[in-house]
Amino acid sequence: MEYRPSELEPKWQKKWMDDRAFTYHGRKSDKRKYYMLEMFPYPSGRIHMGHVRNYSIGDVVARYWTRRGYNVLHPIGWDAFGLPAENAAIEHKTAPAVWTYKNIDNMKSQLRKLGFSYDWEREIATCRPEYYRWEQLFFIEMWEKGLVYKKESEVNWCDKCATVLANEQVEEGQCWRCDSTVTKKKIDQWFFKITAYADELLRDLDDLPGWPDHVKEMQRNWIGKSEGAYIDFATEDGRKLTVFTTRPDTLMGVTFVSMAVEHPLANEILATATEKQEMAAFIEEVRSFHAANVRDDNYEKKGYFTGRHLIHPVTGAKVPLYFANFVLANYGTGVVMAVPAHDQRDFEFAQKYGLPVKVVIEPKDKKLDLPLTEAYTEPGVMTDSGEFTGAPSEEGKKKVSQWLVAHNKGAVGINFRLRDWGISRQRYWGCPIPMVKCDKCGMVPVKKSDLPVRLPEDVRFSGVNSPIKSMPSFYETTCPTCGGKAVRETDTMDTFVESSWYHLRYCDPHNDTAPFDKGEVDHSMPVDQYIGGVEHAVMHLLYTRFFTKVLADLGYVSFREPVKNLLTQGMVCMESYKAGDEYLYPEELEWRDGKPFSIKNGAPVTVGRIEKMSKSKKNVIDPDKMVAKYGADTARLFILFASPPEKDLEWSADGVEGSSRFIARVWNIVTDNLDLIRAFPDDPAEGGPFADLFRKAHQTIQKVRDEIERFHFNTGIAAIMELTNAAYKVKPATDEEKRVFAFVLRTIVGLLNPFAPHMTEELHALRGGTDLLSARAFPDFRPDALIGDTKEIVVQVNGKVRDKIIVPTTATKEEVEAAVRAKDFSKFLNSGSIKKIIYVPDKLLNVVG
RNA sequence: GCGAGAGUGGCGGAAUUGGCAGACGCACUGGACUUAGGAUCCAGCGGGCAACCGUGGGGGUUCGAAUCCCCCCCCUCGCACCA
Numbered sequence: 001m002e003y004r005p006s007e008l009e010p011k012w013q014k015k016w017m018d019d020r021a022f023t024y025h026g027r028k029s030d031k032r033k034y035y036m037l038e039m040f041p042y043p044s045g046r047i048h049m050g051h052v053r054n055y056s057i058g059d060v061v062a063r064y065w066t067r068r069g070y071n072v073l074h075p076i077g078w079d080a081f082g083l084p085a086e087n088a089a090i091e092h093k094t095a096p097a098v099w100t101y102k103n104i105d106n107m108k109s110q111l112r113k114l115g116f117s118y119d120w121e122r123e124i125a126t127c128r129p130e131y132y133r134w135e136q137l138f139f140i141e142m143w144e145k146g147l148v149y150k151k152e153s154e155v156n157w158c159d160k161c162a163t164v165l166a167n168e169q170v171e172e173g174q175c176w177r178c179d180s181t182v183t184k185k186k187i188d189q190w191f192f193k194i195t196a197y198a199d200e201l202l203r204d205l206d207d208l209p210g211w212p213d214h215v216k217e218m219q220r221n222w223i224g225k226s227e228g229a230y231i232d233f234a235t236e237d238g239r240k241l242t243v244f245t246t247r248p249d250t251l252m253g254v255t256f257v258s259m260a261v262e263h264p265l266a267n268e269i270l271a272t273a274t275e276k277q278e279m280a281a282f283i284e285e286v287r288s289f290h291a292a293n294v295r296d297d298n299y300e301k302k303g304y305f306t307g308r309h310l311i312h313p314v315t316g317a318k319v320p321l322y323f324a325n326f327v328l329a330n331y332g333t334g335v336v337m338a339v340p341a342h343d344q345r346d347f348e349f350a351q352k353y354g355l356p357v358k359v360v361i362e363p364k365d366k367k368l369d370l371p372l373t374e375a376y377t378e379p380g381v382m383t384d385s386g387e388f389t390g391a392p393s394e395e396g397k398k399k400v401s402q403w404l405v406a407h408n409k410g411a412v413g414i415n416f417r418l419r420d421w422g423i424s425r426q427r428y429w430g431c432p433i434p435m436v437k438c439d440k441c442g443m444v445p446v447k448k449s450d451l452p453v454r455l456p457e458d459v460r461f462s463g464v465n466s467p468i469k470s471m472p473s474f475y476e477t478t479c480p481t482c483g484g485k486a487v488r489e490t491d492t493m494d495t496f497v498e499s500s501w502y503h504l505r506y507c508d509p510h511n512d513t514a515p516f517d518k519g520e521v522d523h524s525m526p527v528d529q530y531i532g533g534v535e536h537a538v539m540h541l542l543y544t545r546f547f548t549k550v551l552a553d554l555g556y557v558s559f560r561e562p563v564k565n566l567l568t569q570g571m572v573c574m575e576s577y578k579a580g581d582e583y584l585y586p587e588e589l590e591w592r593d594g595k596p597f598s599i600k601n602g603a604p605v606t607v608g609r610i611e612k613m614s615k616s617k618k619n620v621i622d623p624d625k626m627v628a629k630y631g632a633d634t635a636r637l638f639i640l641f642a643s644p645p646e647k648d649l650e651w652s653a654d655g656v657e658g659s660s661r662f663i664a665r666v667w668n669i670v671t672d673n674l675d676l677i678r679a680f681p682d683d684p685a686e687g688g689p690f691a692d693l694f695r696k697a698h699q700t701i702q703k704v705r706d707e708i709e710r711f712h713f714n715t716g717i718a719a720i721m722e723l724t725n726a727a728y729k730v731k732p733a734t735d736e737e738k739r740v741f742a743f744v745l746r747t748i749v750g751l752l753n754p755f756a757p758h759m760t761e762e763l764h765a766l767r768g769g770t771d772l773l774s775a776r777a778f779p780d781f782r783p784d785a786l787i788g789d790t791k792e793i794v795v796q797v798n799g800k801v802r803d804k805i806i807v808p809t810t811a812t813k814e815e816v817e818a819a820v821r822a823k824d825f826s827k828f829l830n831s832g833s834i835k836k837i838i839y840v841p842d843k844l845l846n847v848v849g
Numbered sequence: 850g851c852g853a854g855a856g857u858g859g860c861g862g863a864a865u866u867g868g869c870a871g872a873c874g875c876a877c878u879g880g881a882c883u884u885a886g887g888a889u890c891c892a893g894c895g896g897g898c899a900a901c902c903g904u905g906g907g908g909g910u911u912c913g914a915a916u917c918c919c920c921c922c923c924c925u926c927g928c929a930c931c932a
Contacts, residue, residue, distance in 0.1 A: 214853050214927080221852075221928055228932085245932060258932090301930080326930045336932045345930055417931055537927080641874070642861060648925090650861065658874050661889095668889085706865085715863065718873035725873090728890080794869050799913040801869050838912055844868050848912045 001671040001766075003664055005631025009758040013115055021775055022066065022117040024073040026507070027523045031071035035524055036062040037503055037563075039532030039540070042079045043103040043125075047110045049572040049613055049639070049651065050533065052623050056636045057569055057645050057713070058531050059116045063754040064708050066117065067778035073524055075506040076111065076118040078104050080127035081430045081495045083161055083177060089429075089461045096429040097457035100127055110624060114632045115757050117774070122509045126498035127429070131505060133452030134515035135497055136434040138547075140445040141554050143435075147193045150435075150443060154262070154330070155422055157185035162464045163426045164189065166494060167419050169539065184291040190433060190491065191420040194546045198223055198416045200560075201545055210565030212646070215537045222538045224417025229401045231337060231410040233257060233310040233319075241265070241310060241321075244332030244415050248404070249396035250339040252385035253360035255350065256320045257310050258303065258336045261286045262329035269306045279304060279323075286325045301326055301349050313409040314386070324349060332415050340375065347375035360385050361393060421543065423494040428459065428466035430492030438479035438486040447480045453488070466490065499540055500547035503527055503562060518556060527563045531645075534568035541566070567711060570648035572639075576608035576619035583618040586653075610650055621651055633756035634660040640713040640755055663756060666724055670745050670763045676732070677767040680742040687785070690740035695788055696726055697744045701781040704751045713755070720751050750779040795820055796846040797828040813839045820845055 016022060026033075038058040041051055062074035078100075085096035092099070104125060111118070124131055142148045156165040158175040164187060169176045194201075202223045205216045228246035235241055243257065259265070261283045273279045282304040289299075302325045309318040326345055327336050340350035340357045350357055359368055361380040368376055379393035391399055404410030424433070432453040434446040446453055456474055459467040468474045469490045479486035501515075507524040508516035532540075541563075548562040577584045579598045589596040589605055596605040613620045626635040638659035643649040670677070687694035700723040707716030727748065732741040746767070753760040753773050764773035787809055793816055795803040805819055817837055829849040836848040 217853060218927060224928095224931065226931070243932080247932080299930085326932095328931065331931045338932085343932070345932075415931080534926085644862085647855095647862095652861070652875075654875050655861070662874080664889095710865080712863095712865095714861095715873075718863075721873055792869095796868080796913070799868090799911090804869075836912065838868090840868055844913090846868080846912055 001667075003667040003759065005633060005758065006628070008762045009113070009115060009627075009632050012758045012761045013112055015761075016115075016117070016772070016774065017120070019772060019775075020121075021772055022062075022072070022074060022119050023121060024075075024119045024524075025071055026073075026520050029071040031069060033073065033524055033528075034062075034065040034070040035073045035503075035527045035529070036065065037073075037075070037506075037527045037530050039530075039536065040077045040079050040499070040502060041107065042082060042084070043100055043107055044084060045103040045106060047107050047623055049621055049623060051111075052114060052635065053572050053639050053645075053649060054531055054533070054569055055111070055114065055116050056639050057567070057711070058529075059636070059757075060640065060708060060713060060754040061529055061531075061711075062117050063757065063774060064778060067754070067774070067776060069777065072117075073122075073506065074116075074118055075122040075124075075509075076116070076120070077122075077124035077502060077506065078107075078126065079495065079499055079502070080104065080125040081132075081492075081498060083163070083427060083429070085429045086427060086461070086464075090464065093461070095457060095459055097127065100125075100429075113627050114623070114636065117757070122506050124502065124505055124509050126431075126495075126502060127455075129452040129454055130512065131502075132431040132455075132498070134505070135431050135493070135501070136446070136451050136453060137448060137515065138501070138551070138554070139434055139493070140448060140451075142192065142550060143445050145554065147196065147550060148190060149193065150188060150190050152186060152188050153191075153422075154184050154186050155189055156182045157187070158182050161427070164422060164424055166422050166496070166539070181292070188424075189422045190424040190435075190489075190493075191422050192546070194421045194543075195416060195418055197546050197549050198225070198418050199414075200549060201418075201542065204545070204561055208561065208563075208566075211563070212566060212568055215534070215541065215566060215568060218537045219542055222418065222542065226415045226417075228413060228415065229397075229404060229410050230333070230413040231404060232313060233335075233337070234313070236309055236311070236318075241335055242333050242410075243335045243337045244413065245337055247339065247342065247393075247397070248400040248410075249379075249382055249388075249391070249393045250342045250360055251314060251337070251400050252382070252388065253339040253341050253358045254312060254319055254337045255340060255356045255358055256322055256338045256346075258322050258324035258327045258338050258346070258349070259306070260327040260329035260334040261323050261325070262290070263334045266323070269308060273307055279306075282323065286323070289325065290329075299325075301345065301352065303349055303353060305353075313404065313407075320355070322349075322353070330419065331417065341372060342375055342377055344375040344377060347372070359383065364392075421494075421546070423497060424491040425494055426466060426469075426491055428455075428468055428492065430495060431455070431497065432468075433489040433491050433493055435489040436477055436479060436486045437489065438482060438484060440484055441479055441481040441486075444479055444481050444486070450480070455492070466492075496540060496543050497547075500544045501551065503544075504551070504557065515556065518558070521556075522558045525557065526559055526561060527565075529565045529567065530563040531567045531569060533571075537568065567645060569645045570643065571612045572649050572651060573610050574613050574619040574621065574651040575610050576617040577605045578608055579603045579605045583616075585618045586621065612648075613651070626656070630656060630660050631663075631758070633759050634663050637663060637717065637755050641717045642714070644714055645711050662721055662724070663759060665728070666748060666752060666756075667759060667763070669724065669727060670749060671766065673741070673745060674767055676738050677742045677745055680739045681768055682746075683739050683743060685739045685743040688736040688740065689734065690730060690732070690737050691788065693726055693730055693744060694740050695785060696723060697747045698781040698785040701747060701751065701779045702786060705778070705781075708754065717755060720748060720755075723751075724748055747779050749773070750776070791842055793820075793842075794844040795823075795825075796844060797825045798830065798848060799846060800828070802828055813841070816845055820847065 036058055038054050062072050066072045080100050085100050088099045089096045156170045158165055160178045160180040170182050175182055202225055226246050229248040230242050230244055232240045232242050270279055303322040306321045308321045310321050312319055338346040340346040341359045342361055362383045363380045382388045382391045382396045388396055388399055401412045432455050434453045436444050438444055475488040475490050477486050477488050504516050504521050508520040544562055549560050551557050552560050577589055588599055590599050598605055638656045641659055642655050700719050703719045704716045727744050732738040749760045749763045761773050789809055790806050791809050793805050793807055794801055795805055807816055807819055825847055831849050834847055834849040838846040
């Protein structure tokens with residue numbers, strides 16, 4: 001019987017849908033719930049192999065736990081707002097909504113063809129008012145709680161995208177989307193107060209054992225908590241200028257203070273400066289350098305004396321105040337106490353401008369060589385520090401802080417690197433911010449009963465600007481408080497807001513009176529397994545954790561962490577091909593004697609390095625073409641077999657052939673033996689003459705369960721391949737043998753099902769199954785069937801394998817030892833006699849001598 | 850510079866805890882079937898004639914190390930003047 005995936009795959013996809021095989025029943029079900037979530041796609045138009053990998057991994061997990069008797073929530077939807085829709089609108093003269101909905105339709109049919117076990121009844125698209133109205137409600141409630149504010153601030157600006165970017169969206173000084181250089185710009189911005197949760201976001205990472213360490217570490221670094229002290233220096237006219245330091249123990253070593261040129265005081269200083277023009281030039285130079293966001297490895301430290309001095313809080317000494325180009329305006333207070341002896345940056349600065357270097361920390365066991373050639377930054381013992389002299393660094397930090405507090409000149413303090421989340425986007429295709437500006441009442445939220453603030457979908461684009469910004473019918477409104485004339489906010493929200501709570505909406509996606517039912521969400525959450533790309537380690541995963549905590553505080557949910565287990569899958573990579581300067585698609589090549597040439601013009605082609613599949617390098621394989629050529633089952637199986645999920649996967653056409661061959665091998669051995677299987681339906685069998693094969697089947701069941709549960713799909717599939725190879729080797733003749741053989745074939749089909757769902761479903765039906773294999777209990781093993789009558793013990797002499805012996809399973813240490821002693825290993829013994837015997841039960845016996 | 854991860858045959862990758870290194874697949878070689886084979890099935894496949902040698906390199910702990918410890922090399926990723 002021929003294997004025709006193009007016929008049988010659509011058939012089963014329809015059957016699963018008709019039978020509602022993967023419908024989640026929420027609280028109505030008495031089964032235990034399992035929430036399997038994959039990061040939802042942006043509807044760009046076509047799915048790519050990265051999606052196929054992400055969703056194939058999730059699908060195995062979802063199908064497995066479904067068959068293990070869980071009520072599995074496995075939803076899918078669309079992260080549908082975002083810039084590409086606008087770019088497409090400008091280019092193709094279509095409305096972003098039209099483009100987006102068309103893409104969703106397209107990609108949906110692509111996903112369907114891959115046979116993923118989604119509960120399609122829960123599909124959502126974030127660009128629909130039924131979804132974003134609730135986001136607007138959250139926004140208003142956050143505003144009411146003081147978690148939203150608007151402020152003019154210097155922000156990251158991408159000229160090409162004509163919008164603001166969050167800190168998290170700037171990568172190496174460039175826009176995460178379009179790679180153009182990000183500049184700084186002052187603009188009125190809406191912020192979510194994520195910093196109010198900084199401590200909790202950091203602390204709770206320790207309660208996420210199911211998250212990869214590197215992701216937690218990246219979040220820790222991003223939050224960047226530093227403990228230290230805020231210390232008040234006084235200006236000469238008696239005002240306070242506060243610095244933040246993590247090294248209060250070095251306070252007595254301060255010989256100057258550095259300030260960012262963006263500091264508010266800079267203007268005042270400039271106004272009274274003697275060399276005004278020169279200072280202004282310096283400030284402008286540094287400002288524009290910062291604004292340009294250049295990522296230089298180690299640019300030269302530069303400073304400019306402000307002409308002013310500050311009073312040291314302890315000694316009362318006058319120390320000069322400098323502008324310094326390496327001081328960041330938006331970290332700490334924008335002013336830094338400089339301790340050249342114990343901070344490398346300050347040291348370099350002091351050297352350059354001839355400022356004094358005062359040692360106040362000595363290493364414990366030696367004296368520092370003076371003059372210093374570099375800063376001593378390690379902890380040590382305080383020296384030359386008045387009453388603090390003699391205290392070790394850690395103790396000194398406390399003592400100095402206490403002194404400052406007692407004398408009202410400072411405070412113990414914590415500083416975070418994390419900044420508030422700027423969510424305003426000056427673009428059109430996003431969730432409107434539900435605020436109104438009234439000349440009389442100021443900034444006022446839209447009445448909750450008036451939500452949603454609908455984004456007009458029927459728009460025309462002229463140029464890059466957001467159409468609603470020039471659409472009076474949108475922005476002209478009345479004030480919710482006084483009823484007077486008012487203007488709507490025309491900025492929209494960062495699309496990361498939508499993805500911060502979509503997993504909650506999935507729990508109750510059609511609710512039209514609330515974002516979701518609390519009971520449903522509390523029942524279905526947290527996400528048991530979340531899978532997605534590591535590129536979201538900071539941005540999305542930090543925002544969604546923040547949102548969960550906010551929603552908990554607003555009373556919407558009863559938990560504070562959304563995701564129990566996280567898997568970050570690796571990239572899908574492939575070699576690229578280039579003819580001259582031009583990249584070629586793999587299907588534009590022909591291979592002659594193992595060398596690639598361009599089909600178009602016969603030019604020789606160079607093979608590039610293996611890197612992430614991307615359209616720009618044309619090193620892509622189209623999932624649709626894969627499915628058309630091999631079927632979805634083969635595509636999925638290859639992706640899962642080629643590499644473990646967290647690692648990058650190298651696409652290999654030969655590897656796909658191998659997976660295809662294995663699928664056909666299973667298909668052939670089962671379809672060739674259909675009568676035999678039908679003759680022994682669902683017979684648990686016993687080993688008998690096929691004891692080894694029978695045992696291997698049970699061992700394979702155990703192994704595959706294990707491997708799926710720890711995401712080692714490649715080895716799980718390998719185990720099924722082994723069992724299949726073993727089945728090919730036997731020729732059952734007697735009924736007893738046929739009974740075992742039938743059991744083994746059924747087992748193979750059952751185990752392979754989560755990986756290759758369509759062909760196994762077909763085989764199950766062909767062999768007489770009247771139910772859905774996908775809904776059947778996953779194969780189980782009998783512990784007693786795992787063990788044979790005998791076991792093999794490896795015999796080592798001095799740690800080297802010299803023999804293997806077969807003993808009865810029940811053999812004790814003494815019996816194994818006796819069996820080994822009966823043999824002659826004297827030629828391997830160094831001393832000629834046995835000194836010691838080490839026995840590892842059921843595995844190995846090592847003779848030492 | 851700091852932090853994390855990795856380095857195993859010709860290739861992708863196996864080896865829950867320190868216990869047979871190289872499962873499984875690809876490529877390759879040989880055989881069977883065949884008018885034919887780029888189909889299918891079967892077999893072989895780290896190096897070395899061997900003793901032996903082999904998990905990036907060097908040292909160590911141990912009866913025993915891919916796995917643990919120390920030093921070094923290389924690659925990937927994240928952060929990068931964060932006071």
